[in-house]
Amino acid sequence: MKQDQKPRPRQLTSFVTFRLARLQASLNAQATSILKTSSGLSLVEWRILQTLEWFEFNTLKQLSDITEIDKGQLSRKIASMVDKGLLEQTPDEMDKRVQHLTLTQRARDICAKAMPIMQARQDLLLKDVSKDDLEVFYKVIDKLEAASKTREIP
Amino acid sequence: MKQDQKPRPRQLTSFVTFRLARLQASLNAQATSILKTSSGLSLVEWRILQTLEWFEFNTLKQLSDITEIDKGQLSRKIASMVDKGLLEQTPDEMDKRVQHLTLTQRARDICAKAMPIMQARQDLLLKDVSKDDLEVFYKVIDKLEAASKTREIP
DNA sequence: ACAATTTAGTTGACCTGTCAAATAAAAAGT
DNA sequence: ACTTTTTATTTGACAGGTCAACTAAATTGT
Numbered sequence: 278m279k280q281d282q283k284p285r286p287r288q289l290t291s292f293v294t295f296r297l298a299r300l301q302a303s304l305n306a307q308a309t310s311i312l313k314t315s316s317g318l319s320l321v322e323w324r325i326l327q328t329l330e331w332f333e334f335n336t337l338k339q340l341s342d343i344t345e346i347d348k349g350q351l352s353r354k355i356a357s358m359v360d361k362g363l364l365e366q367t368p369d370e371m372d373k374r375v376q377h378l379t380l381t382q383r384a385r386d387i388c389a390k391a392m393p394i395m396q397a398r399q400d401l402l403l404k405d406v407s408k409d410d411l412e413v414f415y416k417v418i419d420k421l422e423a424a425s426k427t428r429e430i431p
Numbered sequence: 432m433k434q435d436q437k438p439r440p441r442q443l444t445s446f447v448t449f450r451l452a453r454l455q456a457s458l459n460a461q462a463t464s465i466l467k468t469s470s471g472l473s474l475v476e477w478r479i480l481q482t483l484e485w486f487e488f489n490t491l492k493q494l495s496d497i498t499e500i501d502k503g504q505l506s507r508k509i510a511s512m513v514d515k516g517l518l519e520q521t522p523d524e525m526d527k528r529v530q531h532l533t534l535t536q537r538a539r540d541i542c543a544k545a546m547p548i549m550q551a552r553q554d555l556l557l558k559d560v561s562k563d564d565l566e567v568f569y570k571v572i573d574k575l576e577a578a579s580k581t582r583e584i585p
Numbered sequence: 586a587c588a589a590t591t592t593a594g595t596t597g598a599c600c601t602g603t604c605a606a607a608t609a610a611a612a613a614g615t
Numbered sequence: 616a617c618t619t620t621t622t623a624t625t626t627g628a629c630a631g632g633t634c635a636a637c638t639a640a641a642t643t644g645t
Contacts, residue, residue, distance in 0.1 A: 293556060294458055295498075296572050298478070301455045302499035302632090303579040304448055309633085310582055321601070324452070338623055344449075345456035347603055352625055354601090374610050374623045394584055402447060402578045410567050417560055417568040418450050424556045425457040428464055430548055460603085475631070492593055501633055506595055508631090528593045528640050 293421070311398055316391035321346070321354055322363065323395075326380060326388055329364075335378045336369075363387075447575070465552055470545035475500070475508055476517065477549075480534060480542055483518075489532045490523075517541075 305320060312318045318326070328344055329335055337355060341348040355378065358364040363384040369375040380388070403411065459474060466472045472480070482498055483489055491509060495502040509532065512518045517538040523529040534542070557565065 293553065294462065295478070295481070296569065297451070297455060297458065299497075299499045300572055300576050300579070301451060303576055304451065306633085307579045307582065308448065311584060319600080324449070327449070336623080341623095343453075345453045347601095348624070349604080349626075350602060352623095356625090372611070372623080376624080397584045399447065401581060401584060402575055404578065405574050406571055410571055413564050413567040414571040415450065417564055418454055420559050421556055422454050422457055424558065425454070425461045427555060428461065430465060430551045430555060456602090463603085473630080490593080495594095501631095502594070503596075503634080504632055506593095510595090526593080526641070530594080 307398070308395075311394060312391060315394045316387050318387060318391065321350075322358060323388075323391070325351070325354065325358065326363070326384055329378060329380060330388065336375050337378070338375070340378075358384075461552070462549075465548060466545060469548045470541050472541060472545065475504075476512060477542075477545070479505070479508065479512065480517065480538055483532055483534060484542065490529050491532070492529070494532075512538075 308323070309320050312320060312323050316323075324344060324346070325340065328340060332339070332343060334340075334343075337348060337351050340346070341351050355364060355366070359366055362381055365379050365381055366376040367379070369377060406414070462477070463474050466474060466477050470477075478498060478500070479494065482494060486493070486497060488494075488497075491502060491505050494500070495505050509518060509520070513520055516535055519533050519535055520530040521533070523531060560568070
């Protein structure tokens with residue numbers, strides 16, 4: 278009468294998030310490894326530099342809002358990147374609280390060097406994904422992201 | 432002749448991964464917050480317990496392989512969960528290196544309590560995603576995951 | 586049998602991520 | 616003008632994540 282000896286599978290409730298977490302772990306490891314050998318940058322550093330180059334803004338707050346990287350982490354990371362000569366901070370004229378961030382020439386050089394290989398990686402990642410599928414993919418990400426802002430579950 | 436005063440946007444090369452990273456940050460914050468109030472479990476603890484309940488295995492190695500959580504982290508987490516009375520370790524008969532993990536009754540109770548709310552969250556996340564779109568979404572995840580295993584970029 | 590290799594799990598060191606409290610400068614309300 | 620509230624950034628404390636070296640037990644090759 279061994280019936281539920283192994284009280285097995287029902288629903289892996291958090292399957293979407295489970296899959297995403299695992300994918301994320303794998304993507305991070307890949308990016309970290311590529312960046313390390315190709316530029317010496319850490320993943321966060323790369324993300325910060327890319328975001329600053331890409332978007333039309335340059336303060337910690339904006340960086341934190343767009344990337345969802347914790348502002349505490351950013352504050353420290355930025356300080357260390359200024360030390361390393363990757364970023365420059367210039368105080369805002371009007372608002373004495375805010376600092377504007379700009380890439381140094383050195384940072385731009387490093388990014389330029391890392392870019393082709395990171396671009397190749399991006400191409401590799403998306404090689405077998407059709408344009409339509411990618412569009413759906415982004416659409417689903419948008420929806421998940423919107424829903425994930427909800428803190429109270431009904 | 433101010434031309435490229437702001438040497439702006441080209442391609443945010445790592446756009447897919449950028450989007451995924453941001454989504455992940457948001458999902459983690461949501462799950463962490465829900466779990467904390469509904470069960471006192473941390474996100475990793477929940478992931479470990481769910482994975483053990485869901486899959487047909489129970490050793491650290493297998494857990495590490497399937498979740499991509501670092502085995503070092505797992506080793507320590509498992510030890511602390513044994514301390515807390517969430518897991519039990521029983522040594523393998525044949526292979527003296529391996530330990531089999533099982534949820535304690537306490538862990539099962541906690542999971543049972545957290546499950547409905549986590550299930551509700553999952554439903555909320557996928558509420559507006561059609562079956563077809565979700566299928567495409569998983570397909571793309573599979574491809575990204577496969578491509579992310581490549582460490583050398585051509 | 587036994588040396589060489591592989592494998593499961595542990596440990597140390599160190600970086601990343603998160604939360605909350607603290608500071609200090611604006612902005613809003615009175 | 617002055618108190619209250621909001622906002623940008625910093626700091627402290629601590630959990631999570633990653634890497635590499637290590638131990639001990641299996642497995643493989645001879």
